[in-house]
Amino acid sequence: MKPEYIFFAPMEGITTKTFRRVYSQFYRGIDRYYSPFIAVTSDMAFKRRDKRGVLPHEEKLVPQLLANDADAFVWAAIRLADEGYEEINLNAGCPMGTVVSKGKGAGLLKDMEAFDRFLDRIFSHEGLPGISIKTRAGFYNTDEAEGIAGILARYPFCEVIIHPRAREDFYDGTPDREAFDIITSKLNCTVCYNGDLYTPESVQDLINERPGIKRIMLGRGLLIDPSLAEKIRYDEDAKDGNDVKDDEDAKDGKAVLYSFLTCLESEYKSEMASDRNVLFKMKEIWSYLGRNFLDHEKSLKVIRKCTSMSQYELAVKEILR
Ligand SMILES: Cc1cc2nc3c(=O)[nH]c(=O)nc-3n(C[C@H](O)[C@H](O)[C@H](O)COP(=O)(O)O)c2cc1C
Incomplete structure (x- = not known):
């Protein structure tokens, strides 16, 4: 149900x-x-x-x-x-x-x-x-x-x-x-x-x-x-045990997430006064999203600590590539 x-x-x-x-x-x-x-x-x-x-x-x-x-x-x-x-x-x-x-x-x-x-x-x-x-x-x-x-x-x-x-x-x-x-x-x-x-x-x-x-x-x-x-x-078959399909779904999921985050970042850049504010917003989102990517401990740490958009963007690419 x-x-x-x-x-x-x-x-x-x-x-x-x-x-x-x-x-x-x-x-x-x-x-x-x-x-x-x-x-x-x-x-x-x-x-x-x-x-x-x-x-x-x-x-x-x-x-x-x-x-x-x-x-x-x-x-x-x-x-x-x-x-x-x-x-x-x-x-x-x-x-x-x-x-x-x-x-x-x-x-x-x-x-x-x-x-x-x-x-x-x-x-x-x-x-x-x-x-x-x-x-x-x-x-x-x-x-x-x-x-x-x-x-x-x-x-x-x-x-x-x-x-x-x-x-x-x-x-x-x-x-x-x-x-x-x-x-x-x-x-x-x-x-x-x-x-x-x-x-x-x-x-x-x-x-x-x-x-x-x-x-x-x-x-x-x-x-x-x-x-x-x-x-x-x-998802009718979320738990159908088909590993190949599950892998493909995970790849698609990462690609969509990457596009979503890139688009969100670009929208925030166009409406916020400074990159610092954009970075703050994106980090806040990653404080939740990151729980799905705990195996990328190093990149998550970079996101938490980064001070520039370019550092942030590299870390996101690393996690979602
Ligand atoms: C960062 C944050 C901001 C929130 N802001 C509001 C809000 O403006 N209005 C509201 O009714 N609840 C707010 N909540 C509560 C959520 O709407 C929700 O009731 C709460 O997170 C529990 O649901 P969840 O376990 O699905 O997250 C907020 C929660 C969080 C974590």
Whole structure:
């Protein structure tokens, strides 16, 4: 069994507009992308950079907002709906201290009564686009899942995406799938599972265990292996034991990855002020991709330490030749 929908998770600083455009030229299998969070505050204005990230309207994109001010959220949601977006996502998962301390992201889950009031105020507005939420399963721990579910169930979300860790877990430990079940059992809307899906086999295991899961969101798994969604979707014979074919697939995979990275680098070069910034971006991507190429320890080390684009490009050629 395969998931019916596969979404690309929002990843601040990585899944930029440029990244999404280049990625979709080389890889298939993604039904929807979620934008990295756009912080909205009571001054009701988008920062220029954030605006450029989601405007003009991008097909398959769901903009994500980070807010704890309901009026600001509603203002931004309606503004984005005017631009053609039919769904806006609320971030209730970001664990960063600077975000949580302002009661945003996963900080929304710290005070359940305030969270309830916030949602009540949002949903009391008319004329909103579809509102989805990407939530964790708790602030301190996932025992809070039931309480969170009780609140979410009161509002007409078009979708709830659950990353079943608590804020305090950040990205450590294992996602608590029982907490996912608890939240899911209380909701009437569509739900999506997110967390630690790194291989087609891990997706298969999840769906075998929980056949009700029709939608998955992939994050780091797609950075480690950008062809992960394609493999999940289209590989009928991923494990057919045909070594010659597997070798050819691996060569093709490297060639596509090389083209993808070259194109991404060139796009970043055309829009960034200095090669230093481009190098930083590409190194960040390699901090995930590199996990697939651990046998190229020396070249990976070069990528980590390189100070020029030419060093970087040589190391990439060495790994992907
Ligand atoms: C570098 C990085 C940036 C992220 N930025 C966002 C973000 O802007 N909004 C959001 O909802 N989640 C963000 N996340 C969380 C991911 O969307 C996802 O929920 C998390 O990585 C778990 O899924 P995974 O195990 O498939 O990676 C970020 C995660 C990482 C690693």
